[in-house]
Amino acid sequence: MKALVYTANEEMTYREEPEPVAGHGDALIAIESVGICGSDMHAYLGHDERRVPPLILGHEAVGTVVEGTSAGQRVVLNPLITCGVCDECLGGRQNLCASRDLIGMYRAGAFAEKIAIPEQNLIPVPEGMPGEHAALTEPGATGLHAVLLAERVVSRPLSESRALVIGAGSVGLLTALILRDKGVEEIVVAETNALRRELVEQHCDFKLLDPTQEKPQEQYFDCVFDAVGGAVTREQAVIATRSGGVIVHIGLMDNKGSMDVRAMTLREITFIGTYTYTPVDLRATLAKLNSGALGSLGWIEQRPLDAGAAAFAELLQGKCAAPKVVLSTGKA
Ligand SMILES: [Zn+2]
Ligand SMILES: [Zn+2]
Known part of the structure; x- marks a missing residue:
């Protein structure tokens, strides 16, 4: 598959990468849209010791399940992978789980055509919702x-x-x-x-x-x-x-x-x-975005994933006006 890989400081490379394999309890997702986050920029600059190149960044993703129990379903990914059994997880504060992981940090992220992620991290996208809007969920x-x-x-x-x-x-x-x-x-x-x-x-x-x-x-x-x-x-x-x-x-x-x-x-x-969100916060936000409660969202800028390196460079130079650039694989 093709992926946009963080290969060195201030260097993003669009290249061929091995297909991800869905492990036990995982779904395989074909990515449609994924936003560039401030934390991806931080990593790109070499300021995040948790994100070590070469690494596929990206965690604000929307796609379609291609392998898993809900195959065919369009989904937003909850990028925070948590243990599910600690006091924080059981208390509904999964964002504070001591063994939390995030896609695009220690494991491969979503600036790619495909990603494998636990089934429980999938949130169904309402019918007809534009991918670039759903990508704002995170x-x-x-x-x-x-x-x-x-x-x-x-x-x-x-x-x-x-x-x-x-x-x-x-x-x-x-x-x-x-x-x-x-x-x-x-x-x-x-x-x-x-x-x-x-x-x-x-x-x-x-x-x-x-x-x-x-x-x-x-x-x-x-x-x-x-x-x-x-x-x-x-x-x-x-x-x-x-x-x-x-x-x-x-x-x-x-x-x-x-x-x-x-x-x-x-x-x-x-x-x-405050750090990130709970799964319920994600669901509530997706519903808000879809209902129009947060306005027209016309300030999003969409670009193709293969032009992602230029988007990172422009964001760094402050030449990018859009508060959010969403990269699309062209596959809905
Ligand atoms: Zn983010
Ligand atoms: Zn936990």
Whole structure:
């Protein structure tokens, strides 16, 4: 089969790879569409020691079962493979399973024509749903999970809250769209890439700002979602959060700098780390995307899988406006 392989730092190679073999309890999937994630970019730059080349990246995938109990079914993949028997898994917090694995990390990912994955990781796609929309399930579920964690601790209902989302990549943007669906009226999205700000402005009605030029209002937001997760954005998040507010930390850009823990203490700011999603978050997100609750999704850009290397290069150079590039094998 053909696959887009991460072969070295800043090098993606479209080449022939051995066909995956479905082991016991696995299904074999013919991939249709797969999104490029910020974490794939991170790996491509050589910044993720868990992803060692040569490796097929990609985990935001949609395809059709070609071998398995549900052959012929179109499915979204839950890329998180968990043990199913630990306290976390049994408690419905599979994202915290200590032996979790992710496709495109220690095992082959979905930038390929085929992938083998456990049957229990398949979620049926609603009839007629475009593949590029269904491919947003994984980043969308990351946003939904973050919003649900925030909802537990905000002092007023979310719909009465003011929200700041830092970063308009797909996770940030989908977080903002989920907040809008929850009834949040005042949503500000901070994004440094001018091309991306322009594109998002065309498709969504959030207030966008360039945080390098204009700082978000200080001590103003009930909840701040940091979908970047860098030293600078964490610092901004503390400044922008009002007393009694909540910071939800999603991004994993770096582990540098320090947060003003004294200010956070005196202003009773809650800090929540959030990682991925549960299987239920994925199902709920797929349904939301399909219902139109998250808008038209016209900001997705589709490209063929064999042109994936160029997409990675453009994303790196900041030349890509789209918050999400979805690669397609051309096989629906
Ligand atoms: Zn992802
Ligand atoms: Zn487990």
